[in-house]
Amino acid sequence: MVVNRGALPLAVGLAALTFALSGCGMGGDDEPAEEAGRAPAEEAATRSRERVQAYLDAMVAKDVAAGRSQFCATAHAAFDAAATSPNGDFAEHFTVPAATVTDVRPGARGQEVSASVTVSVGGQSTTRALLFTVTRTGADWCIADEVPGEAPPSGVPATSTVEPSPSSAP
Template sequence: MRPTHSGLAATAAGLMLLPVALVGCGIGDKDEEKSAPKPARAPAEEAATRSRERVQAYLDAMTAKDVAAGRSQLCALLHDGFDRGATGPNGDFADHFQVPEAAITDIRSGPLGQEVRVSVSVAVGKRTVVRPLVFTVTRDGSDWCIAGEAPDATKVASPTPTGVVPSPAS
């Protein structure tokens, strides 16, 4: 049996269209594999990493007394309050406070976002107090920001070298 000319033409056309059809279905398209968005990290890992970065940047700004850098780590809703109190008598950036040491001690998920626990040494004159704090970091659109700062109620402030634990007002 001899194949007909139209049969050969149909087979050839089908073979030529097969790769196009397979690529259209996503089979064999290597460019698609390269361009498809792949998460760089698992969501929990990304949240912990971004939270650590934001809080560390805030602690670095506090140590350097860089008010603008500290403000930039906060969510927009906190900017007005920060502007009013950051350099005030009890503000994080007050001139009479020195921050000889600040360290992140723990990061975990909380009801309002990532809770980043820190230990901050605050020196006023010859007196130094270690203050445990909790920063709440959350996602604001596509970015991460600090949404809150509070004393860490699970820890008690360490005593000063004289053995006296200052009151929260000091």
């Protein structure tokens, strides 16, 4: 059998090139790499919204344990001290007939989630805004902080979604 000396190096070179290019994504499915670039931001917004909504649902249900479970372990002591205080989110003397997430945006310490909460005491209702900071701890997400937020625009029901103002839009 006669072998062409020039064909053998060419065949080896082509085999090596094919192997090297397959590791670079040539000929493969590029979609997972593209999704990886978008997924963290989308996941952060989704998980943050879910955490805060679960907390708001716990407020409506007056379920302190469920509310506490949404907070990061480092915030449990502050939650325990404030949650059932006279003006806390779970105070016995008022009800929360409506609460909803109104905005989610990236912030300096994590995702900032704005919420609108309607509180009723003795037949009088008022709507207040809260701002939550949600962070990632390991594989999970949790609320790291809660502070009073901007007041919702007048005439906006607590159950509607408020569009961010141009100054607060990302």
